[in-house]
Amino acid sequence: MQRAAFASKNSLVTLLVSVLACVFLYFALVGSLFVALTVIGLGLALIVFGEYMGKAEAIHTAFGEHRILGIAVLIMFVLTLPFLLKGNNYLLHIVVMGGIYSVVALGLNFQMGSTGMVNFATAAFFGTGAYTSALLVTKFSISPWLGTVSGLAAAAFLGLLFGIPALKTRGYYLSLVTMALQVIFTLMIINTSWLGGPNGVPGIPAYNIAGFSFKTSVVLFGMKLPYQANYYYLVFAILGLAVLVAGRLYNSHVGLAWNAIEQDEIVAVTQGINQTKIKLLAFALGAAFAGLAGALYGHYTSFIGVENFDFSISLIFICMVLLGGMDNVLGVVLGAMLLTIVDEKLRDFADYRMLMYSLILIIILLARSQGLLPKRIRKYGKLRDSKIEPNF
Amino acid sequence: MQTESLTINFGGLKAVDEVDFAIADEVVGLLGPNGSGKTTFLNLVSGIYRPTSGKIIFQQEDITGSGAHVIRGKGIARTFQTNRLCLNLSIIDNMLLGLYSKKKSTWWQAILQPKQCRKELRQNIEKCLQLLEHFNPDLVDKAYDPITSIALIDRRRIEIARAIVGNPRLLLLDEPTAGLNSEETTQIINDIGKIRQGDQQICMIIIEHDMNVISSICNRVVVLNAGKKIADDTYQEICKNEQVQTAYLGG
Numbered sequence: 001m002q003r004a005a006f007a008s009k010n011s012l013v014t015l016l017v018s019v020l021a022c023v024f025l026y027f028a029l030v031g032s033l034f035v036a037l038t039v040i041g042l043g044l045a046l047i048v049f050g051e052y053m054g055k056a057e058a059i060h061t062a063f064g065e066h067r068i069l070g071i072a073v074l075i076m077f078v079l080t081l082p083f084l085l086k087g088n089n090y091l092l093h094i095v096v097m098g099g100i101y102s103v104v105a106l107g108l109n110f111q112m113g114s115t116g117m118v119n120f121a122t123a124a125f126f127g128t129g130a131y132t133s134a135l136l137v138t139k140f141s142i143s144p145w146l147g148t149v150s151g152l153a154a155a156a157f158l159g160l161l162f163g164i165p166a167l168k169t170r171g172y173y174l175s176l177v178t179m180a181l182q183v184i185f186t187l188m189i190i191n192t193s194w195l196g197g198p199n200g201v202p203g204i205p206a207y208n209i210a211g212f213s214f215k216t217s218v219v220l221f222g223m224k225l226p227y228q229a230n231y232y233y234l235v236f237a238i239l240g241l242a243v244l245v246a247g248r249l250y251n252s253h254v255g256l257a258w259n260a261i262e263q264d265e266i267v268a269v270t271q272g273i274n275q276t277k278i279k280l281l282a283f284a285l286g287a288a289f290a291g292l293a294g295a296l297y298g299h300y301t302s303f304i305g306v307e308n309f310d311f312s313i314s315l316i317f318i319c320m321v322l323l324g325g326m327d328n329v330l331g332v333v334l335g336a337m338l339l340t341i342v343d344e345k346l347r348d349f350a351d352y353r354m355l356m357y358s359l360i361l362i363i364i365l366l367a368r369s370q371g372l373l374p375k376r377i378r379k380y381g382k383l384r385d386s387k388i389e390p391n392f
Numbered sequence: 393m394q395t396e397s398l399t400i401n402f403g404g405l406k407a408v409d410e411v412d413f414a415i416a417d418e419v420v421g422l423l424g425p426n427g428s429g430k431t432t433f434l435n436l437v438s439g440i441y442r443p444t445s446g447k448i449i450f451q452q453e454d455i456t457g458s459g460a461h462v463i464r465g466k467g468i469a470r471t472f473q474t475n476r477l478c479l480n481l482s483i484i485d486n487m488l489l490g491l492y493s494k495k496k497s498t499w500w501q502a503i504l505q506p507k508q509c510r511k512e513l514r515q516n517i518e519k520c521l522q523l524l525e526h527f528n529p530d531l532v533d534k535a536y537d538p539i540t541s542i543a544l545i546d547r548r549r550i551e552i553a554r555a556i557v558g559n560p561r562l563l564l565l566d567e568p569t570a571g572l573n574s575e576e577t578t579q580i581i582n583d584i585g586k587i588r589q590g591d592q593q594i595c596m597i598i599i600e601h602d603m604n605v606i607s608s609i610c611n612r613v614v615v616l617n618a619g620k621k622i623a624d625d626t627y628q629e630i631c632k633n634e635q636v637q638t639a640y641l642g643g
Contacts, residue, residue, distance in 0.1 A: 245503050248502060248503050248505055249499075249502055249503060252497070252502035252505075252509075252513075253488070253492060253495050253497065253502060253513075254499050254502045256481075256485055256488060256489060256492070257489075257492060259478065259480070259481060259485075260478050260481075260489055260492075263478040263479060263480060263481070264476055264478060266440060266460075266476070267472070267476045267477075267478065267489075268489075269439075269440075269459065269460040269461045269464075270438055270439075270440070270460050270461075270464055270469070270470055271461075271464060271489045271490060271492050271493065271554070272461045272464035272465050272492045272493025272494075272558075273461055273489075273492055274459070274461045275461070281499055375480065377481075377482045377485075377536055377537075377538060378481070378482065378485055379536065380484070380513065380517055383484065383517060383521060383532075383535055383536075384518075384521065384532075
């Protein structure tokens with residue numbers, strides 16, 4: 001009797017917290033700058049207060065028990081959001097960009113959050129995916145879908161190739177090497193005319209399925225949705241997949257090995273972890289995520305230029321991981337979404353935009369240096385299961 | 393395991409100087425004054441350092457110059473003098489690291505999560521818990537606690553358990569009792585004794601300064617001084633050895 005009551009309390013907590021999170025995100029998105037900042041401040045205060053009262057662990061446990069419920073609420077929210085926004089194409093555009101950046105941030109998290117390798121070249125991998133797909137599709141007129149897969153593969157290959165010399169270094173030196181790659185990438189694009197040079201690549205075709213172009217608006221359940229909605233559903237399907245892959249990696253021996261490398265490389269190798277291989281995996285997988293997102297970005301905006309992939313964009317990706325929570329899959333997505341929204345809302349400030357952006361980052365990180373949703377202890381469910389025989 | 397004139401130079405210093413060493417189905421104590429090259433010797437055997445010259449042979453196989461992860465995979469595990477656990481991970485995660493060299497699943501199986509991959513994880517968890525239970529039953533209920541929340545002796549136990557959970561053939565213990573009081577030292581020595589009871593085939597090399605520990609668990613003692621091996625005998629004989637007395641107490 002008591003147990004049943006306890007279980008229902010936990011499911012109620014899960015329901016309440018996930019609905020609250022969705023409501024907060026919604027108002028941060030639709031409100032003016034002032035409303036958005038108030039909502040973010042309120043959310044931040046709730047998180048800090050919850051942790052202070054020692055409730056965070058309980059909420060975490062509740063979510064662990066009722067994962068399906070939490071996921072269901074989130075999926076419902078994602079599916080209905082275009083209707084809630086009444087087909088507002090500007091707001092939808094912000095969310096699509098948030099989704100694309102979330103995928104990149106998830107990839108960066110493998111390197112930065114899990115393995116402790118701060119990579120300043122994420123925008124270069126993002127750009128590799130975008131340019132590969134855009135050029136293949138515009139010059140050789142292959143299908144955008146195929147172009148996207150090529151973009152993913154090209155970025156992963158570059159990550160692997162770049163990882164081999166970069167991994168001779170560690171810590172700050174590794175970061176310096178990644179900065180060098182980022183600079184090389186930008187300069188190479190500007191100075192190579194067949195890559196579009198400073199003019200970028202215009203006229204990138206949109207995706208289409210059986211003749212239906214993603215650039216046409218659709219009528220769904222009696223509501224006319226702008227073409228952004230097509231991309232919205234595509235990007236969030238891919239983001240869902242990315243979250244699934246990242247979550248599984250985190251909970252597996254791969255995530256564990258990454259964490260061990262981050263803590264102590266000597267200990268990690270004496271446990272049998274091949275550090276070159278596992279670090280290269282973090283680089284290649286992270287780059288693959290960035291490449292996929294880059295290709296999506298190109299086919300969504302139909303124009304890419306070098307300024308979309310320069311050093312400052314890399315810094316923004318780092319901020320997303322740092323703010324959301326290192327090595328926390330949901331935290332990284334939250335960080336990416338919030339920073340994309342804040343960035344857009346700050347357009348009112350014109351020249352002072354980056355100043356405000358940095359100020360908000362500093363305030364959030366002062367209040368919560370470990371990020372909004374910090375790393376948690378890995379859970380494998382109930383540990384003791386009498387049915388399982390150990391394998392000696 | 394045996395080494396043949398194993399040598400490593402750090403600049404002009406010969407930290408380990410032409411050491412011939414052999415171990416077969418026994419517990420060997422490694423003694424020597426500070427800076428005599430004991431830990432360097434373990435670092436060479438476990439593959440953290442690459443020897444300047446000489447050979448390391450393990451189960452009839454030359455493993456000289458292999459990476460530390462390869463050597464662990466072949467069955468040589470070690471602990472560290474200063475407790476080295478992954479501080480931001482839980483007890484169970486630290487234990488699972490000890491089984492990393494045994495895992496069969498690849499990274500793409502970690503993504504696709506086929507049935508055998510999940511089964512392997514459950515089996516590994518169960519094996520870690522059984523070993524923890526053996527060392528200290530209280531730790532089983534705390535398996536999800538961060539490693540920082542438990543006492544030093546339990547951390548030492550977990551480090552030893554992490555080393556032996558993958559059933560290594562050779563265990564290298566670098567000062568397992570460092571920093572523990574006499575009561576805790578006795579407990580750890582009991583635990584180490586239990587390892588030998590549980591797995592007759594496991595050999596151990598133990599670095600230790602406490603002579604009671606050495607006399608109670610080692611079959612044989614090897615003494616290093618300034619990188620050179622100066623004695624290799626039973627504990628009783630070592631105590632009478634003049635060279636050893638000179639090295640420890642000064643001329």
